[in-house]
Amino acid sequence: QVLLVESGGGVVQPGRSLTLSCEVSGFTFRRYSMHWVRQPPGKGLEWVAFISSDGTKKYYAESLKGRFTISRDNSKNTLYLQMTSLRTDDAAVYSCARPGEFTDAFDIWGRGTMVTVSS
Amino acid sequence: EIVMTQSPGTLSVSPGERATLSCRASQSVGSKLAWYQQKPGQAPRLLIYGASTRASDIPARFSGGGYGTEFTLTISSLQSEDFAVYYCQHYNNWPFAFGGGTKVEI
Numbered sequence: 620q621v622l623l624v625e626s627g628g629g630v631v632q633p634g635r636s637l638t639l640s641c642e643v644s645g646f647t648f649r650r651y652s653m654h655w656v657r658q659p660p661g662k663g664l665e666w667v668a669f670i671s672s673d674g675t676k677k678y679y680a681e682s683l684k685g686r687f688t689i690s691r692d693n694s695k696n697t698l699y700l701q702m703t704s705l706r707t708d709d710a711a712v713y714s715c716a717r718p719g720e721f722t723d724a725f726d727i728w729g730r731g732t733m734v735t736v737s738s
Numbered sequence: 739e740i741v742m743t744q745s746p747g748t749l750s751v752s753p754g755e756r757a758t759l760s761c762r763a764s765q766s767v768g769s770k771l772a773w774y775q776q777k778p779g780q781a782p783r784l785l786i787y788g789a790s791t792r793a794s795d796i797p798a799r800f801s802g803g804g805y806g807t808e809f810t811l812t813i814s815s816l817q818s819e820d821f822a823v824y825y826c827q828h829y830n831n832w833p834f835a836f837g838g839g840t841k842v843e844i
Contacts, residue, residue: 654834664774664782664825664836678832681739714781719793723829724772726793728781 621645628732641698641715649693657711744837761809761826770830777822
């Protein structure tokens with residue numbers, strides 16, 4: 620069974636940092652690129668970041684460049700998202716997603732981890 | 739940066755009726771367009787990729803069309819389980835982007 624399980628969310632003060640993890644199972648992680656997507660409460664989906672299968676290519680949403688860093692550890696089947704200088708509008712459910720076998724669209728999603736930014 | 743615009747924001751339909759959702763890209767994305775369904779408290783589910791190819795296990799009542807900047811998702815005969823929010827997404831170049839969503843309600 621293919622699974623993506625996010626963790627690391629919680630309540631953080633504005634200006635602080637937080638690192639999210641996405642542990643995968645049921646497929647060969649090192650063969651796939653991965654993405655992070657976020658969804659503020661009651662709002663739509665926002666693409667956050669991409670990392671290639673070997674970790675050498677990374678792309679970010681323009682509004683997040685410089686504050687968020689995507690990384691991966693293929694030996695641990697885990698994807699990460701380091702978030703710094705957090706703002707109240709970063710509050711969202713953060714989900715990891717995997718492209719399909721035959722498409723770059725996202726066919727496997729995790730359930731997400733909630734990040735709340737509040738003093 | 740490509741902006742994706744979905745319309746309408748909310749679509750009110752009755753079970754058994756046909757629903758047509760629209761998605762417009764601010765510049766051409768070719769056929770690199772996907773549709774997702776999201777129900778409350780659940781992760782999005784891929785319905786359509788490549789603008790018109792149904793993903794695995796997606797019923798035939800879901801169909802996608804379009805190319806370039808104009809796309810549609812059609813649900814031929816709405817079932818009770820189809821009431822949800824639908825998002826389009828382009829994956830033609832960086833950054834990828836989602837539309838704002840269309841809520842399909844009874």
